[in-house]
Amino acid sequence: MKAMHVLASTLTALLCAAITALGWTALQGVSEVFWTYHVIPNSPLLIVFRIQPLAGLFLCLLGVSGVLSAIYGIGYHNEYRTRRYGILLDLGILLFIVAMAAVLLAADVFTFMLGWEAMSVISFLLVIYDHRKPGNLQSGLVYAIMTQIGSAFLLVAFLVLYAYTRSLNFATFAAVAHTLPPDVQSVIFLCALIGFSTKAGIMPLHVWLPRAHPIAPSHVSSLMSGVMIKTALFGFLTVVILWFGGGATWWGLTVACLGGVSAITAAALAARATGIKQILAYSSIDNMGLIFLCTGVAMIEFSMRDTPLAMLALLAALWQTWNHGLFKTALFHGAGAILYATHTDSLNRLGGLARSMPKTSIAFSILLLSWSASPPFGGFSGEWMMFTALSTAAEHHLHGPMGILDVIALLALFFTAALTAWAALRVYGIGFLGQPRTVAARDAREVPRTMRIALWMGATLTLVSGLAGAFLIARLAKALTGIAGRVAPVPSALANGPLSPVTVPTAFVLIFAATVTAWTLIRLAQGKTSTRTVPTWTCGGERTPSMQYSGNGLSQPLERAWPLLATPLATQWLYRPAYAWVLRTATRFRKIQSGNVRSYLVYLFATIVLLLIVARVGGGVR
Amino acid sequence: MISVWQVLLLMVMAPFVQGYVQWLKARIQGRIGPSPLKPWRDLRKQLAKEVVLSNAASWVSRLVPYLSLGLVLGAAACLPVLSGLPGPLLGSGSIFLFLSLLAFSRLSLLLLGLDSGSAFAGMGAGRDLLFSLLVEPTIFISLLAVGLPADATAFPGILRAAAANTSQNPAVASLALVAIAGVILVETGRLPVDNPDTHLELTMVHESFLLESSGRYLALLSFSAQLRQLLWYTVLFAACFPWGINESSTGAGFAIAILSFLIKVLFASSAVAVIEGVFAKWRVFAVPRYLTFMLALAVAAMLADAIL
Incomplete structure (x- = not known):
């Protein structure tokens, strides 16, 4: 049984490595149809796969995230050892990855919808893997319903396109979509927006996300949050940028507003939730919000024919997609490790994990820093890119109405960043530091080695993409040259910003050197620390773990100062x-x-x- | 090379600035006050003392004192203090990098506070996060308001833009000045927002993280806090008072730059001492209102850019 299970995970990892290679090929600028299969001879029902530069990034993300999840799954499987159908989980993950790859490679409507529906159904089944726990099935059903509503809108968009072009081929759409009557274009855009933003978790269609992610097995949550919601972004970019070339100005405005509102609201919810996986789920919504915000700005710039700025904003959106996918995959693995060790992910029942599971906790802290956009990690690089794109746009339109919009977008970015720091601090400060609040947290032990390897791989990758960000962004920019018949920007104006290959590594080396120098100097001058440990000062009383601040306590000032952020507007x-x-x-x-x-x-x-x-x-x- | 000298100058001056503010504040309140050199003496004393750690403390408590100092020094290397030439240490001097480094050091401090499991630290952390929510947008928007008309999101460019601004666009300069100065009071933990002199749970914000620190760790943390305070003053000078900073590296230019920097620091710290002397502490939940006003001023500066 164990051997079967390792074999399945290894197969998945190999397949994902192949997908990464395919994605990297696409990023070299390769664009070709490589596989066609007639489902019924002489009918339009084809399965056509095609690689193209835009999909390259998403394929790389899918591959890397898949490799990590497959390795992680080997150890995490012990959690489900008592089940006889445990092997189904591995097969489910494999099929889920195949379905997502199909979505990213699809070159016609039939293939796309087949992959899309397979992805939805398999992920639904994976989400309700633990269906015996009360409430899980109901949360899973919310996901199933929302995802079907989204698919219905997508189908409408594709059928309208078919009615006007008499073709199901994406290449035809790309050639003629922008010649359709404007009203028809807008209908297609709105349907695509509703369909894709349901999957991407953009508010107000996000309700399934904070319900589905906490109940799914952790590596499933990883793949869903790290990759699946990004396939929706890929679809949206395909429709809006590749086919319609950005569309009318109000399209971009709508997308940017939805994105900005989602980002701030979801970040505030992440700073208030108490379950770690729920916090991470909300943070996925806020990151998708930021990505959509940048996409919206890119669309506006495309519609105003300001191509270099548009490409910069698009690049920022895609770079954040990569970074968020990476650290969120690994963060969900970390949350799974906590569940594995303590069987709870509620902040109010944890505490002191930094002492009981130090190896896991250090990797997790790196990932949290990346999430909170601390230099020099990947999340920081992504946010810097978004800041550069938005501030360049604001500078460019300073004396016009669009400039005000860009300033509002910048404000949304800053608020989201501050709220994210709050959320990240809460997870680590309450969950990992201080005294254990329950017996389960006190008795936590390190998780199996494969799980730790996956976590550390994720932490290393996010550090690498922060340090080598400039090279990767340049690679991406080159791949996107010629997208929608347009050229990539010359990043000369950004030579000192995130595109400088030396800035972030220099800062990293400098801070490291300063830290080590301070330590050495003090050691030389004063000798080794003589340290005494005593209980924390509690004003003379006896000390209990419940004296510490709880997760709810730490976020109480937020609720009190801005009660509006605590109101469930979408539900209401x-x-x-x-x-x-x-x-x-x-x-x-x-x-x-x-x-x-x-x-x-x-x-x-x-x-x-x-x-x-x-x-x-x-x-x-x- | 000048970058290294700049950072060293800041490091030497930082404890003295703290001491000067305390001394002047005492004088305003009618006390004799401690010598302005006291923070230096405190640091020397604390470095020699034994470290007492909480028994709940993890590796965070041992790493953060050093890391926090390293981050503040990294941020210092982004700033133009004496010379407006793009710093050789961190080629860009980007405000995003600078503020992210400071935000990271804040985050590490909060973690240090929570590491001991002290309820005081939790209380202070919640308050500090509440303030930072409005502080960060305000400081970003004010710096952008100064820099964007000249297409600058890095300090060297902001410096040049500020030099042009004071004459061409006084509205932007003065709005940004008030917003940045208002935020600095919060960031450096000064009255009326935070009381640096007391350890009462009703008043503490920044001090609460350091309650469980001692010995060399406390020395490092206090020194980082003093350095951070001086960095914020320098940010204000770069954005609003760029006088005296020049791009020449001759002896005379250097002397003028040092002299003007000293005078500016003297004025800024005197102003802080006066404010501390005459204001009483506000309620915690009155601070967001004050900060919202500062943010509004920053946005107004941005709009003044767009209109004028």
Whole structure:
């Protein structure tokens, strides 16, 4: 059983390595159809796979995230050892990765929707893997319903495109989509926005995300948060940038506003939630919000024909996508490690993990620093890129209305960054430091080695992408040259910013040197520390763990100063009225269900007559 | 090379500035006050003392004192103190890098506080985070308001823009001045926002993280805090009072730069001492209102850029 399980995980890791290689090829600028399969001969039902530069980044992310999750899964599997169907989890992960790859490689509607639906269904099944726990099935159903609503809108968008182009091929869409009537374009845009932002977790369509992520097995949450929600971004960029070339100005404005609101609100929710996985889920929403904010700004610039600025904003969005995918994958692995060791992820029941599981906790702290955009890690690089893009745009439009929008976007970025720091500090300060609050936290032990290896790989990768950020961004910029028939920006104006290959490494070396020098000097002057440990001062009383601040206590000032951020607006204004309306309508329809056989016969008869009339009229027209 | 001298100058001056503020504040309040050299003596004494750690402390308590100092020194290397030439240490001098380094050092301090599991630190952490939520946007927007018209998001450019600003666009300069100065009071833990002299749970913000520190760790942490205070003054000078900083590296230019920097620091720290002397501490939840006002001023400076 154990051997089967290691074999499946190894296979997954190998497949993911291949996907990474494929993605890297695409980033070299390769763009070609490499596989076509006729489902039914001589029909338009094709499965067509194609690699292209935009998908390259997402494929690399999928591959790296998949490798980490596969390695992690080997040790994490012990958590589910008692189940006889444990191997299904490995197979599910493998299929999930294949489905996501299919979405990223699809070159026509049929292939795309096939991959998209497979991805949704498999991820739903993975989410409810623990379906025996009370409440899990219900949360899973919310996910299933939301994802189906999103798919329905996508299908509408594709069908409208088909109606106007008589083709299901993405290449045709890219060639003719921007010649369609403006109203039709807008309808397609709105459908794509609703469809993709449901999957991406943009507010107000985010409700499934904080429900589904905490209950899924942790490496599933990793893949969902690190990669799956990014496939929605990939789809959205394909439609809006590759096909429509940015669209009208109000499109970008809508996307930027939705993104900004999502970012701030979700970051505030992340700073208030108490379950670590729920905090991470909210933080995914806020990062997707920032990415959509930058995408929106890019769309506005495209529509104003300011291509270099647009490419800069797009580059920022994509670079943050990569960094967020990386550290969020690893952070969910870390949250899984905590669950493995203590069987709880509530901050109020943890504490002191830095002493009981030091190896895990140091890796986790690196990832949290990356998340909170501390230099020199990947999250910092991503945020610096977004800051550069937005401030350049603000400078460019300083004397116009768009400049004010860019300043608001910058404000959203800063607020989100400060709230994220709050959330990250809470997770580490309450969860890992201080005294253990429960017996489970006190008795925590280090997790299996494969889990730690995956965590440390994630931490190393996020450090590398921070230090070598300039090279990777340049690679990405080169790959995107010629996207939508446009050229990439010359990053000369940014030579000193995030695109400078020396700045961040210099800062890193400098701070490291200063720290070591201070230590050495003090050691030389004063000798070794003589250290005494005593209990923390509690004003003379006896000390208990409950004297420490709890997770809720640390976020209380936020709730008190801005109560609006603590109000569930989406539930109150959207979901509850919608739910009530559905119930009301259903009640009205119940009147015709009398239970009387004769009335049902009348309904049948009326339907047949109606159908005959329709068929007659329809035939007459033909 | 001048970058190294700049950082060394800041390091030498930082404890003295702290001592001067305490001395002047005492004089204003009618006390004799400690000698301005007291912070230096305190550092020497603390370095020689035994370290007492909480038994709940982890590796965080041992690493943060050094790391925090390293981060503040890194931030210091981004700043133009005497010379406006792009610093050779951190080629860019980008405000984003500078503020991120300071934010990181703040984060590490809060972690240090929570490491001992002290309730005081938790209380201070919540308050500090609440303030930082408004402080960071304000400082970013004010610096951008000064720099953006000249396409500058790095300190050397901001310096040049500020020199042009005071004559061409006094509205931007004065709005940014008030916003930055207002935020500095919060960042350096001064009255009326935080009381650096007491250890009462009702008043503490910044002091609460250091409660469980002692010996050389306390010395390092106090020194970082003093250095950070001087860095904030320097930011204010770069954005609003760029006088005296020149791009020449001759002896005369150097002397003028040092002299003007000393005078500016003297004025800034005297102003802080006066404010500390005449204001009483505010309630914690009155601070967000004050900070929101500062943020509004920063945004107004930005709008003044757009309109004028």
